[in-house]
Amino acid sequence: MTHIADKDLDHESVYDGLADLEGDASQWAFGTSFEDPLAGVDTTIPEGVDPADLAAYCLMLGDDALVYSHRLSEWCSNAPDLEEDIALANIALDLLGQARLLLARAGAADPRVVPALPEGSPVPAEDALAFFRDDGGFVNVRFVEPDNGDFAVTVARLLVFATWRLALLERLAGSRDPVLAAIAAKGATEVTYHRAYAGRWFLTLARGTEESRRRLETALPVVWRYYADLFASHEVDRRLDEQGVGVDPAGVAEEVGALLDRVLATSGLERPPGPSAGPVSGGTGRDGRHTEALSRLLAEMQSVARAHPLGRW
Amino acid sequence: MSVSAGTLDRQQLRQQVRGVAAAVADPELPMLTLADLGVLRDVEVEPHGQVVVTITPTYSGCPAMATMRDDLVHALHDHGVRDVEVRVRLHPAWSSAWISDRGRRALAEAGISPPGPVRRVSGPIAIDLSPTRREVRCPRCGSGRAELTSEFGATACKALYRCLECLEPFDHVKEI
Known part of the structure; x- marks a missing residue:
């Protein structure tokens, strides 16, 4: 080995070119990923709004997108065919982008929500929020936590999630917080595609083969177990709704239910009668009370970042 | 061309730096400049000579944004x-409506079908369970007979199609 190493010294290393670019971060494929996604955006808090409320609200919407994005990304290389693999990865990517903006907005609104990291850590606020909070600090709905199940469970859950989120984003596009309004308006165009994708697959599975229909029928009670959580209003929802900044999810229940009923009726199916999961110690996902599926998901998602809190990527 | 604040007035400088910024190619669709794509929104020269470039992301999660900035x-x-x-x-x-005419021609020449008109609706967006219908033309043989393979393609902004005449697959930039 020594001999080979000595011989290598006589040659130029293929990495020599990189050394010349020291300090120039653009040598990496995607440049420095650490620039602020809200660079140059005016993040002033609208008048009369509690910064802590706005941050909490953005964390809720951001965590929904982040956790569900990670869950959907688990289909990567596992989907029934290449097209669905790419579609689900694209949907996960859109949601990850929304999560990044929303977590950045939360950190800008109230820096106290951002976990403290060792001095000199290059981790930006949105990454600190994503990778350095424990499960009890996450405020996503439990609806997005369970394992993907089979393709039918994934399609049914995506249909419900996208229908619900689109209803929220359409309203949030008129938020009094211009940053939240812009993120929501952008996200709505993306989630429209997600909902259409899930809706078409839902119908295809329902009218496909006996097996695909059987799987979809089995999926419905699994997905609807946490349906009620989507429309339970939190005190932050209610306060920000009154101030014209947020949306109380209770107010979209009827519209979302009607849209889903239409898809179900076209598919010859009905909403499952089963009970919804109740709160745990008086709380649900919005209160930081989660299913154990979230702990396992976060363990995988956060392990590398946590092993290197001073790492530059 | 070299741009120097010392020898030019701000107006000339502004025109020059605009030209430089407008010529930067998109990292994913290199046949388009950032100006063609509509991502480049503004280039200004501040009184003390700082150049401020403003860009708008195509998709929330577009991973090419950092590269564009660099x-x-x-x-x-x-x-x-x-x-x-x-x-x-x-x-x-x-919006895909921001892609310039030059950009649309460049896309088609590179074998990518440019986006059609964007439909904007006011109020809640109706749920559509029927297959997406677009006026799509195969960028290779020009046939109007093409079928959608997937609404999601190699990048966030593209859908996948297949021409039913020449049977070639092709990308279509989605309307958004």
Whole structure:
């Protein structure tokens, strides 16, 4: 080995070119990923709004997108065919982008929500929020936590999630917080595609083969177990709704239910009668009370970042 | 061309740096400049010589944004502008309608079907369970007979099609 190493010294290393670019971060494929996604955006808090409320609200919407994005990304290389693999990865990517903006907005609104990291850590606020909070600090709905199940469970859950989120984003596009309004308006165009994708697959599975229909029928009670959580209003929802900044999810229940009923009726199916999961110690996902599926998901998602809190990527 | 604040007035400088920024190619669709794509929204020269470039992301999760930012800074550095700031503008959201006519021709020449008109509706967006219908033309043989393979393609902004005449698959830039 020594001999080979000595011989290598006589040659130029293929990495020599990189050394010349020291300090120039653009040598990496995607440049420095650490620039602020809200660079140059005016993040002033609208008048009369509690910064802590706005941050909490953005964390809720951001965590929904982040956790569900990670869950959907688990289909990567596992989907029934290449097209669905790419579609689900694209949907996960859109949601990850929304999560990044929303977590950045939360950190800008109230820096106290951002976990403290060792001095000199290059981790930006949105990454600190994503990778350095424990499960009890996450405020996503439990609806997005369970394992993907089979393709039918994934399609049914995506249909419900996208229908619900689109209803929220359409309203949030008129938020009094211009940053939240812009993120929501952008996200709505993306989630429209997600909902259409899930809706078409839902119908295809329902009218496909006996097996695909059987799987979809089995999926419905699994997905609807946490349906009620989507429309339970939190005190932050209610306060920000009154101030014209947020949306109380209770107010979209009827519209979302009607849209889903239409898809179900076209598919010859009905909403499952089963009970919804109740709160745990008086709380649900919005209160930081989660299913154990979230702990396992976060363990995988956060392990590398946590092993290197001073790492530059 | 080299841009120097010392020898030019601000108006000339502004025109020059605009030209440099507008010529930067998109990292994913290199046949388009950032100006063709509509991502480049504004280039301004501040009184003390700092150049401020404003861009709008195509998709919330577009991973090419960081590269676009780096490429803009580098192009301006290469032309002698040392002090560059790239800002993000989120509102109004990027639309495929912002792709220039030149950009649309360049896409078609490169075998990518350009986006059609964007339909904007007011109020809640109705749920559509029927297959997507677009006026799509095969960029290779020109046939109008093409079928959608997937609404999601190699990048966030593209759908996958297959021509039913020449049977070639092709990308279509989605309407958004």
